[in-house]
Amino acid sequence: MEFWDVYDINRNKTNRKALRGENLKSDDFHLVVHACIFNSNGDMLIQQRQSFKEGWANMWDLTVGGSALVGETSQLAVQRELYEELGIDMDFHKIRPHLTINFEKGFDDVYLIEKEINLDTLNLQFDEVQNVRWESKEKILTMIKNSNFIPYHESLINLLFDIRKQYGAIKIK
Template identity: 30%
Template sequence: MEEFVVLVNPEDKVLGLMEKQQAHINGLLHRAFSVFLFNSKGEMLLQKRASGKYHSPSQWTNAVCSHPREGETYLAGAQRRLQEELGIETELSEKFNFIYKADVGGGLWEHELDHVFVGNHESDFNLNKDEVEEVRFISPEDLDKEIAESPENFTEWFKIILEEYKHHF
């Protein structure tokens, strides 16, 4: 099944739909969301993207990042992808949104109006192995150290979104 993204202008006015991979090839601005999940110790959940993903395979990233469907709110899309990728439900709150553009390799670009959500979750994941190889919690200090030592192990957009997240908190 083809997946489409919602193309928008910087003010989030809908311009149309485009097949997801084509939008990534063309580097066109589209709607997206990112979810950061934390446990009771303040550690962040990371997911390792499945090795079969068409871009950024086997790289670590935040809990969930994806695109709302046509007519779907950012929040509803984020909750849907939590269920589809991690097999969980949890309450989310939107913290901020911003626009970024990142070269993700292979002639592909992420150019997104990204709405960032935060929630809490402890354990008991039911991973969709087509999407996620594994998950782990990590302290902010250890995450910063790992990114500094091995930036290639993390998705380009995660590094950008994480820095933006730090500016808001």
């Protein structure tokens, strides 16, 4: 069983928790995190979800993502997700998300990381991930068009690649 902290609309914890899979009340929200790892060639590490995974089975996705568990900060949640799904051990205590995307029932913190990763050293979580690889922005956009990648807005993929080396939305030369 997985429990989440429940937040209000202003992202304050309510001191209540929710069981994953239960419907949240209309004014309740939860925290989700994503990490996108980019290499020095500008490619993103992507993962293919397991064939038996509920929701988006066999689809390719961003590096990692998942819900924060009770008591976790955004940083602890993304650190746990990276380690659980891919075996990547990183300290996020001094890293903040590059952006937060509000969705109907929560907040999605997105971390953009520049790191060289040898794919042969990864420890893929069997219940979640069947494959990983590096891909360019253009290839990911093609995969979205071909329904092989979770159908993120193309503008989001462009933004992730565009701001991966900086915080903020103003282009730094």
